[in-house]
Amino acid sequence: MNARRHALLTELLRQPSAPFHEEQVIAVVERQLTEACVPFFRDPVGNLIVGCASRAQYRRLVLEKNPEPLRVFMAHMDHPGFHGLCWLSRTRLKVRWHGGSPVRHLSGSRVWIATHENEKMEGKLARVRLIKSKRAIDTAEVQIAGAMKGPRPAARTLYGGFDFRAPVWCSGKRIYTKAADDLVGVFAIVDTAMDLFANRRGANLTPFLGILTRAEEVGFIGAIGHFELGWLSNARRPVVCVSLETSRTLPGALVGAGPVVRLGDRRTTFHPDYLEVLSDIAHKTLPKKHQRRIMDGGSCEATAATAYGLPAIGISVPLGNYHNEGFEGGPDCRAPRAPAPEFVHLDDIDGMLMLCRALMRAGPAWREPWKPSRRMLRKRLREYQGLL
Template structure:
């Protein structure tokens, strides 16, 4: 079977997720893979790797995205209706007073859609953390729940915001970062499956608390060192990339600059697509509003590039209150086209990166040859003082 980007988005974006509590999203991704008979393996840390073989034994291109979003993890029952939740990931605490939350159990019911087990409101923020909690130094939220919830179970909470909606051409959702990016990866996988093109997709956990899943995968040395990696993120439009002007070919983030060869390969694919597809456009930006998983991947010595969907209300920061995030549908669909085109290159992703670097080297060599003799001829002897 094959689904459009919107089809996949409607499956994943409404689901509750948080760092260390990605199980609802993981269950749906496993269903996605099973429907297509796609190999989908989990490592020791819960990261998922999907693989479409094509005609190659090992895909050269690996897309990465993360399955979590800032939210709240259960810490302590203070009373039957007052619960403390660990803050998981960055969210502006000043906007959270009286904010509504929905409570979920970590374990999804087999075959059933995610249903909240309770709801409540944030009454205070504890910067100093909660002694006796799984992470006692982590800041916490006190939540007054509407009705008592069972003390057994493994609870987490998400902001009670629009989970998934299409408003014109804008996709609005509680956790666009990075479930909209996960959907780009899966839609690209569907396109590659339809064409018999090889591709792998790595979906990580606990990115929002400091790249937990990615760092664990790198430390275990379980990722192919010869592959080309492209990280998919949603990044704040405040870095100068407006929604609707195209997905971003991301040259770097706040801490690191990514592989020039991979970046150039993406740019060359984009230039070719712009000639063939009406309405196709991309932006090329640094996107220095934060740090993404491409940085640890690149620092590990793996050839890594990055792309991003421009994002409004980053981490639900709506200015005066918490709001759902937003990305543009056309940006997402154009990003699927770009990544599919990179994957389908007959000469392979590695060869295309090498070719882009060779083109740069040829240009520099040609400019040197055209000027070096003239530089020698026009050099006057320096007069002695």
């Protein structure tokens, strides 16, 4: 990964983010896209649309009569975290958690707290209550570290998440961070867009859209809101949604062994025709440097796309310590399954970027992905015809 890409990746990973509080991520992305002359706008839900400057341009791209599929890359800008509810004292804040979380060894865990203006504080968790299923935090108290200076921010303007030695740091080719899921996917879409528009300025509409969504961690809320707008309905060209995720490492999907051609998630398998295209691209682009698996450690926005009748496929970067739960342990994890920094591998991210670029190449395989397989099957039939 070159220095420019590494700087963009680490800048995104440093940003505070929680469901419905993606403003700092959006600010960085909008600045980067503006500097790179990549068009973008926000939809009515607050998602960031990359590759078009307006709803009108978006619709022209969707309604263009063209056999070349429109690739709609999707990633989410939020990570599980908490919202402030009310102040219990000058330095004690009651909070509610949104999304998944570790459920062990929580008392005394370090957290960061941010405001809309990106002012940051530090604190520790106390009096943690879990949701009824015991699978995640419900509410807790945060004890603010140190004395607060000046007027106290309104409780409901505050949000936060687990804190570690730094927002992001490297150890060899591993990147440890407070939140890789899914800021790595956001990075991949932004970098892909910057590459496409750097090489095609002034060209006709490129069959690319990026949708950077909000509040995925509480049930694909941003994606659902976008699909409900109906902007992808009645398309005059094929559309394929490509979910870019940072997904829990599993047997057969290991950190450092390459990006994963995601065959499905916990809820559903993905579109067989477009999945065959992705698989073929991965074999040609990253021979022996990619993985294939149903990534059923969680669900992703490809499920939401499928529910709205849109063909979907997915690419994942394997993720250690999913949702900050110390499944794999490592630095800053004080006990098994305790809060821990997430981690990913630079080679896996580079592989995801290569697959995204390869997916943007035009070709007949998009229209007849199974043609080579049919040719092979017919040859096999001819070989055994005499025995029938």
